[in-house]
Amino acid sequence: MQYRRVGRSGLQVSVLGLGFGNVTEASTLELDAIFDRAVRAGINVFDVADVYGLGRAEQALGGLMRGHARHRLVIATKVCSPMSDDCNDQGLSRKHLREAIEGSLERLETRYVDLYLCHDIDEQTPLEETAWTMDQLIREGKCLYWGVSNWPFVWIERALQVCRERGLCPPIVDQSQYNLLNERAMHHHVEEVTDAGLGFLAWGPLASGVLTGKYFGNRSAPGRLNTERFAFLQDELLTAESDHIVAGLLARARERGTTPARLAIAELVSNPRLSSVLLGVTSPEQLDELLGRQNR
Numbered sequence: 001m002q003y004r005r006v007g008r009s010g011l012q013v014s015v016l017g018l019g020f021g022n023v024t025e026a027s028t029l030e031l032d033a034i035f036d037r038a039v040r041a042g043i044n045v046f047d048v049a050d051v052y053g054l055g056r057a058e059q060a061l062g063g064l065m066r067g068h069a070r071h072r073l074v075i076a077t078k079v080c081s082p083m084s085d086d087c088n089d090q091g092l093s094r095k096h097l098r099e100a101i102e103g104s105l106e107r108l109e110t111r112y113v114d115l116y117l118c119h120d121i122d123e124q125t126p127l128e129e130t131a132w133t134m135d136q137l138i139r140e141g142k143c144l145y146w147g148v149s150n151w152p153f154v155w156i157e158r159a160l161q162v163c164r165e166r167g168l169c170p171p172i173v174d175q176s177q178y179n180l181l182n183e184r185a186m187h188h189h190v191e192e193v194t195d196a197g198l199g200f201l202a203w204g205p206l207a208s209g210v211l212t213g214k215y216f217g218n219r220s221a222p223g224r225l226n227t228e229r230f231a232f233l234q235d236e237l238l239t240a241e242s243d244h245i246v247a248g249l250l251a252r253a254r255e256r257g258t259t260p261a262r263l264a265i266a267e268l269v270s271n272p273r274l275s276s277v278l279l280g281v282t283s284p285e286q287l288d289e290l291l292g293r294q295n296r
Contacts, residue, residue: 001014001015001016001041001042001043002014002015002269003015003044004199004272004274004275004276005199005275006145006172006173006198006199006275007172007173007194007197007198007199007275008172008197008198009145009172009199011074011114011115011144011145011172011199013044013045013074013199013201013275013276014042014043014044014045014276015269015274015275015276015277016041016043016265016269016276016277016279016290016291017043017044017045017046017047017201017276017277017278017279018034018035018038018043018045018046018047018278018279018281018287019046019047019048019203019278019279019280020046020047020048020052020057020060020061021047021048021049021052021057021203021280022280022282023048023052023053023056023057023060023061026281026282026283028060030282030283030284031060031064032064033284034281034283034284034287035064037284037287037288037291038287039068039072041291044072044073044074045074045076045201045276045278046061046073046074046075046076047076047077047078047175047201047203047278048061048075048076048077048078048108049077049078049079049081049117049119050077050078050079050081050083050100050103050104050107051078051081051082051083051119054083055083055103055107058077058104058107058108059107059108061075061108062107062108062109062110063109065108065109065110066109070110073114074114074115075108075110075113075114075115076113076114076115076116076117076147076175076201077104077108077113077115077116077117078116078117078118078119078149078175079092079096079097079100079101079104079116079117079118079119080092080118080119080120080122081119081120083100083103091122091124091125092118092122092125092129092130093122093124093125093129093130094129094130094132094133097130097133097134097137098133098137101113101116101137101142101143105142111141111142112141112142112143112144113142113143113144114143114144114145115143115144115145115146115147115172115173116134116137116142116143116145116146116147117146117147117148117149117173117175118130118134118146118147118148118149118151118171119149119150120149120150120151121150121151121152121155127155127158127159127162128162128166130159131159131162131163131166131168131170132166132168134146134168134169134171135163135168135169138169139169145169145171145172145173146169146171146172147171147172147173147174147175147198147199148171148173148174148175149174149175149176149203150175150176150177151174151176152189153189153192153193153196156171156174156192156193156196156198157196159171160196170197171198172197172198172199173198173199173200173201173275174193174198174199174200174201175200175201175202175203175278176189176200176201176202176203177202177203177204178190178200178202178203178204178205178268178274179202179204179205179206179207179211179264179268180207180211180245180249180264180267180268181207181210181211181237181241181242181245182207190271190273190274191273194273199275199276200273200274200275201274201275201276201277201278202268202274202276202277202278203278203280204280205264205265205268205277205278205279206261206264206265206280207237207242208223208224208225208230208233208237209223209224209225210225210237210238210242210246211245211246211249211260211261211264212259212260212261212264213246213249213250213253213260213261215238215246216243216246216247216250219234219238225237225238246260249263249264258292259289259292261289261290262289262290262292265277265279265290265292266292
């Protein structure tokens, strides 16, 4: 397993990470096996968010961490999305950030998280308030670094300026969707982020399964996009352009004697601007396939 620094920080993460966005789709036994195989393969970064299952994903990860040396794990969780219908139980205000991290630490059964990420922008809260609170949480040892997720670069740039002007700890990482389907659209964003000194964590590397080839020529194939919860993504992901990209991926995979999923991951890993590519799996077998040669 390769490891890369996160931006200009001293933190190092494995080039492949494990996301827990779909943790509720796997059984407890499967999760145990997935986590164990990931750790043995050298994966050290594990990503979750308080909103995933309204805390259930964090609780699951907390249980999986028992018995593992904490210093070997890089735990990232995210905050911003509504956790209830209360007006203050969401966003990036000082009140919510302080209350949310206490809940996350309790569910994760840990004294600190390595990366605390703002899951979205909050137009109602001044950036100064968010940045100051993150700085204080770092000083108190409740998180070691902070970052952002799904932020446009103009917001990242403003956050960096606020931190420079006020002597606050700046964000060190951006986590956004990045895969072969949106590579062209995201290329400039990744360059801007990394040139500004942040690391980049890529989520959704297989575009909800599209890049496995399962929907190529069979858009009704069993899979996430044909469930009620994710059907809304079909118009965005199952297009003539995505068919063209998947066709090329399938051809290259055949030539190289590998699977399209493994090749799609390998092509992202080959980009030195990416700190880590976050895998989302629901079975040990899926993880084994995606690790491929990375696990040898």
